[in-house]
Amino acid sequence: MKIRKNDNVKVIAGNDKGRTGKVLKVFPKESRVIVEGINLRKRHTKPTQRNPQGGIQEKEAPIHSSNVMILDPKSNEPTKIGAKIILDEKTGKKKITRVSKVSGEMIP
Numbered sequence: 730m731k732i733r734k735n736d737n738v739k740v741i742a743g744n745d746k747g748r749t750g751k752v753l754k755v756f757p758k759e760s761r762v763i764v765e766g767i768n769l770r771k772r773h774t775k776p777t778q779r780n781p782q783g784g785i786q787e788k789e790a791p792i793h794s795s796n797v798m799i800l801d802p803k804s805n806e807p808t809k810i811g812a813k814i815i816l817d818e819k820t821g822k823k824k825i826t827r828v829s830k831v832s833g834e835m836i837p
Contacts, residue, residue, distance in 0.1 A: 731810040738797040739807045761791035768792045803832040
């Protein structure tokens with residue numbers, strides 16, 4: 730899976746199509762991600778000692794990773810991801826980095 734935590738993504742399919750947000754959590758085995766402010770679900774909670782008021786709480790639900798695309802760091806447009814092998818000068822080891830297909834910029 731090419732999407733990681735703290736990536737900025739745009740939803741390309743579903744009810745929240747066109748909205749953007751930051752990835753909060755990644756579930757690689759299920760190919761799902763939780764995006765901040767996207768796919769909100771309501772949960773009715775009883776009053777407890779921790780939450781004496783109770784009520785309705787909104788929480789982000791996981792969305793399939795195929796329904797989101799990473800935003801290009803340069804143009805802020807959705808882009809596909811490629812991999813590039815870079816030689817690290819300090820250690821002399823090869824390192825694989827993610828690269829935007831649109832601008833060629835490295836994705837941190």
